[in-house]
Amino acid sequence: MTNAVTTPSAEDQLSSLLDMEKMTLSSKMRAAQGRSELWMRYLGFPGGIVAFLLLYYLTPDAGLGASAQAGIACFALALVWWVTEPFPTYVTSLVLMFLLLVTRTAGAKAIMDVLGMEVIWLNLLAFILSGMLVKTRLAKRMALGLVLRFGHTAGWALFAFLVLQMLLAPLIPATAARCVMTLPLMLVVAAIYGSTEETPNAFGKNLMLLNLVCISVLSSMTMTGSSANLIAVGLIETMGGHRVYYIDWVRLGAPIALVTVAITMILGRKLLFRIPEDEQLPRIKGGLDVVRRKYDEMGPLSIGEKKALAIFGLVLVLWMTDIFHMRWFGVEISAPFAALLGAVIALFPRWGVLQWSEADIPWHLLIFSAGAYAGGLALDDTGAAEWAVRKLFGGLALDKLPFGVVFTLIMAVMMYSHLLTTSKTVRTMIMIPIIITLSKTLGWDPLSLALPAALCIDWVVGLPISGKPNVILFSTNQYSVGDNFKYGMTTCTIGLILLVLSAATWFHWLGITPSFWAVAK
Amino acid sequence: MRKLALLALSLCFAQFAGAVEISSYDVTVRVAEDGFGKGVATVRLENAAPGPVAIPLGFTDVANVQLAAGPEGTTLSASPLNGHTLVGITLPEGTPGAVEVGFTFSAAKLFGDGDEQKPLPRGNKLLRLTCLNSQPMPIANYSARVVFPDGMRAHAIREALPKLGKSEAGPRVQLSAVDSKPGARIHVDRLLQGQSASMQIELVDDARSPGWLIAGLVLSVLYLVYFRDLVSPRAE
Numbered sequence A: 001m002t003n004a005v006t007t008p009s010a011e012d013q014l015s016s017l018l019d020m021e022k023m024t025l026s027s028k029m030r031a032a033q034g035r036s037e038l039w040m041r042y043l044g045f046p047g048g049i050v051a052f053l054l055l056y057y058l059t060p061d062a063g064l065g066a067s068a069q070a071g072i073a074c075f076a077l078a079l080v081w082w083v084t085e086p087f088p089t090y091v092t093s094l095v096l097m098f099l100l101l102v103t104r105t106a107g108a109k110a111i112m113d114v115l116g117m118e119v120i121w122l123n124l125l126a127f128i129l130s131g132m133l134v135k136t137r138l139a140k141r142m143a144l145g146l147v148l149r150f151g152h153t154a155g156w157a158l159f160a161f162l163v164l165q166m167l168l169a170p171l172i173p174a175t176a177a178r179c180v181m182t183l184p185l186m187l188v189v190a191a192i193y194g195s196t197e198e199t200p201n202a203f204g205k206n207l208m209l210l211n212l213v214c215i216s217v218l219s220s221m222t223m224t225g226s227s228a229n230l231i232a233v234g235l236i237e238t239m240g241g242h243r244v245y246y247i248d249w250v251r252l253g254a255p256i257a258l259v260t261v262a263i264t265m266i267l268g269r270k271l272l273f274r275i276p277e278d279e280q281l282p283r284i285k286g287g288l289d290v291v292r293r294k295y296d297e298m299g300p301l302s303i304g305e306k307k308a309l310a311i312f313g314l315v316l317v318l319w320m321t322d323i324f325h326m327r328w329f330g331v332e333i334s335a336p337f338a339a340l341l342g343a344v345i346a347l348f349p350r351w352g353v354l355q356w357s358e359a360d361i362p363w364h365l366l367i368f369s370a371g372a373y374a375g376g377l378a379l380d381d382t383g384a385a386e387w388a389v390r391k392l393f394g395g396l397a398l399d400k401l402p403f404g405v406v407f408t409l410i411m412a413v414m415m416y417s418h419l420l421t422t423s424k425t426v427r428t429m430i431m432i433p434i435i436i437t438l439s440k441t442l443g444w445d446p447l448s449l450a451l452p453a454a455l456c457i458d459w460v461v462g463l464p465i466s467g468k469p470n471v472i473l474f475s476t477n478q479y480s481v482g483d484n485f486k487y488g489m490t491t492c493t494i495g496l497i498l499l500v501l502s503a504a505t506w507f508h509w510l511g512i513t514p515s516f517w518a519v520a521k
Numbered sequence B: 001m002r003k004l005a006l007l008a009l010s011l012c013f014a015q016f017a018g019a020v021e022i023s024s025y026d027v028t029v030r031v032a033e034d035g036f037g038k039g040v041a042t043v044r045l046e047n048a049a050p051g052p053v054a055i056p057l058g059f060t061d062v063a064n065v066q067l068a069a070g071p072e073g074t075t076l077s078a079s080p081l082n083g084h085t086l087v088g089i090t091l092p093e094g095t096p097g098a099v100e101v102g103f104t105f106s107a108a109k110l111f112g113d114g115d116e117q118k119p120l121p122r123g124n125k126l127l128r129l130t131c132l133n134s135q136p137m138p139i140a141n142y143s144a145r146v147v148f149p150d151g152m153r154a155h156a157i158r159e160a161l162p163k164l165g166k167s168e169a170g171p172r173v174q175l176s177a178v179d180s181k182p183g184a185r186i187h188v189d190r191l192l193q194g195q196s197a198s199m200q201i202e203l204v205d206d207a208r209s210p211g212w213l214i215a216g217l218v219l220s221v222l223y224l225v226y227f228r229d230l231v232s233p234r235a236e
Helices: A008-018 A035-055 A066-085 A089-102 A108-118 A117-134 A138-150 A154-168 A175-192 A202-223 A229-238 A246-273 A287-297 A301-320 A322-329 A335-347 A364-382 A384-394 A404-422 A424-442 A446-454 A466-472 A481-506 B002-019 B213-225
Strands: B019-029 B035-047 B052-058 B061-069 B073-079 B085-090 B099-108 B126-130 B139-147 B153-162 B175-178 B183-192 B196-205
Touching: A008 A404, A008 B175, A035 A066, A035 B213, A066 A089, A066 A364, A066 A384, A066 A481, A066 B153, A089 A108, A089 A364, A108 A117, A108 A364, A108 B196, A117 A175, A117 A301, A117 A335, A117 A364, A117 A466, A138 A287, A154 A175, A154 A202, A154 A246, A175 A202, A175 A301, A175 A364, A175 A466, A202 A246, A202 A481, A229 A424, A229 A446, A246 A446, A246 A481, A301 A322, A301 A335, A322 A384, A335 A364, A364 A384, A364 A424, A364 A466, A384 A404, A404 A446, A424 A446, A424 B002, A446 A481, A466 A481, B019 B126, B019 B183, B061 B085, B061 B175, B085 B099, B085 B126, B126 B139, B126 B183, B139 B175, B153 B175, B153 B183, B175 B196, B183 B196
Parallel strands: B019 B139
Antiparallel strands: B019 B035, B035 B099, B052 B085, B061 B099, B073 B085, B126 B196, B139 B183, B153 B196, B175 B183
16 A cells, blocks of 8 residues: 555545444435436336336236236336336335235235335334444444455455355345345445445445345355245255255355356456446545554444444344244244344433434335335235246247256246345245246256256345345445346356356266256157 | 935945045136136046945036036936035946046026125126035045136136145146136145135226326326426536
8 A cells, every 4th residue: 555645634534434424315316327317217207107008908818817917017117217217216116006006906905014024124223223333433443444454455345245245144044134234334335435325436336236246145055045945945855856955055056156256246346337446445545544543543442332242243143043042032033123122222221322313214215115025025916926937937948958958048037037026935936846847847857957946046136126135235325226237137147157057067967967968858 | 405315325425435536626617797607527536336426516506417428327416515516426336446427517606795895896706616625535636727707807816725735836726728718727636624625816807998098198298298308408
C-alpha cells in the first residue's frame, strides 16, 4: 500500500463512510442511469400490461386452471415492472397483491398472511440486529478488521467473504440466518469501497451478489445444507430405491459448488460488473493507513460492543444448534425466533443496547418482499409452477437419446426452474419424483439423474424473490433486479456446464452415471 | 331394504372369505351443464368367486346401471348407502379368479353449492366427485376422470383427498385433457376401508371477459401520453 499523506479530509471521508447510523434505506426510487433506462421505464409500464393481457387471454391449456393462468399473467406483469421500474418496486408489489385478489388467483387471507411469513419476520429482525451492530460500532470494528486483514484489494475482500460463507454454510443450515449475520459486514465493507445505497458501484454489486450466490450455492455442499436437500434424499430412497450417504453428497456437491462460486467471483468483477481501477482499492485517501489508524482509535471493546457480541453470539449458538433444541428445551427455536430473542435483549430497557427508534426498519422493502412472496406462493398454490415444469419435461422428447443429452436437458430444467417458484421445498416435491419416474421410464438408474438434480435445489439465485437471502440482500438497494438476473443466470449456467462435465467424468468414475454417450436399451 | 340386506350379507361374506380384491378401479364421467353425468366404470377383481360383490361407486343419485363388459350372466344392482351408491355385482358360476367387469351409469346432482362463507361467483359451478370405500377390501388402484361440460374450464382445484403421503408423488388431482376435452383426474394407490377419494373443482365459463383488455389498453395509452416527459430531451 502506498504511504500517502493522511489529511484530515481523508479521515473525515472514512468517518462519513463508516457512519452507518446516518445511512437509512431510503424508499426513494433509484435514479435512472442513462437514457436507455429512462426509455425502459417509459415502455415498461405498457410492456407489463401487454405481458399480462397476452398471458391472460391465451388459449387455455387443459392442464392449466383459470386461476393458475391469471396468476402467471399477474406475475409476468409484476416481473416486467420490477425489472423496468416504471414504479418503485414496492408499489409494483402492492399492485400485484391487488391483482391476485381481483383475478381470484388467491384469497384475501392468503395474500395478507404473507406479511406474517417467516422470511418477513426474519427480514424485520435482521434490521434490528443490524442496527444493534451498527449502533455499538461492532460492525465497524469487524469490517475495519476484515479490510485490514484481507481488504488490500477488491479481489481479496471478495475472496474473504467467499471463505467466510464457505465456513458458515455447514454450520448454519438456515440461509437467511447466514445472510442476516453477515449483512452488516457487507454494508460496511461496501461503504469502505465507496458503494452505498445512494451511490452503488461495481464493487458493491459484486460484493452483494457474490454473497447471495455463496449463501445459496454453498448450501449444496452437504445434504444437511437445507431441509429441501433432505427431502430429496428421502425421495431418492423411497421412490428411487437408493440410499444416499452424507459423503456421497459431499463428493458430488462440494466441488461443483466451490468451483462455481470461484468462477462466478472472477467473472463478476472482470466481466459482468467490471470493477474499475479506482474501485479496486478502498476509496479513502491515505489508503489502509487511515483504516488502521481508525481501527486503533476505536480502542478496546466497549461495554456496548461486548453486549452486542454476547447477544449476537447467543443468536448464533441458537442458529447452529437447532437440531438439539427439542432435546434441550422441548421446543425448536427456529431462526426467526432466535433472532427475535436477540432483538428482545437488544431492546431491553437499561440492559439493552438499542432503542426502537434507532432500528432502521425499511417497511417499503418488507412490502416489496410480501408482494413478491404472495405472487410466488400463488404460482405454487394454483398449480401454475407445477404445470410449467410438467410442460417443460413433456416438451422434451427424451426417448432413445444418449444419456449425456438427457442429463443436460434435465439438469437445465432443474437449474432454471427456480425462476418459477419461491419455495425450494415445493420445487423439490414437484421435480424430484418426476425425474425419478422419468429415469425409470427411460431405462436409466434413478440415482444417475435424481442425485445430480438434487444438487441444483439450493441454486436459487436468479431473482430477488427466488429465496430468503435474495429478498434480504435486495433490500440494500445496491443492485437492480436486472443485475441479479444477470449474475444469477451466469452462476446457474456455470454450474450447469460443470455438472455436465462432471457427468462425463468423475460422476461416471464414481459409478453414479453411466457412460455419457450410452443409449438405454 | 332387501337389496341392502343382501349387500350387507355379501359384505360379510367377502370379509370372512377374505378372497376378493379390487386390483384396479377406473371411472370416467362426462358431465353436462345441468349437473347430470354419464359414466363408465371398469373394475378388475382378483380371486373372484361366483356370487355377489359390493363395489362403492360414490355418487348420491345413480340410475341406469348397465353391464358393459364381464362374464356372461353377470348381474348388477345399485343401492344407496349413507349418501353414496353401492353397486352389487353378482358373478355367475364358472367365473375365473381374475375378472374385469365394466358398467355404465348415469348420475345426477354432480354440482354442489358453494360454501356459505365462500359463495361462488355467479355462473361458476362446483363439481364434486367423492368415492368412499365402504367395503372391507382395499382398492389397490383407484382412478376417476371427469370431463367438464362444454364451454367450461377449471378455475381451481378446491379439494383433493386423501392428502398425499410422504412417499407419494403428486399431485393427487390433476387437470388434464380427457378424450381431448378439458377435464380432471384423481388417482389413489390403495384406497382403504373408510377412506374417501374426493375432488372438488370450481368451473368457470371458458370465455374471458374483455374487461381486462379494455382497462389494460386504456391505462397503457394514458400512461404513454401523460408520462411522455420521462423520455423528452429535457428529462436528460
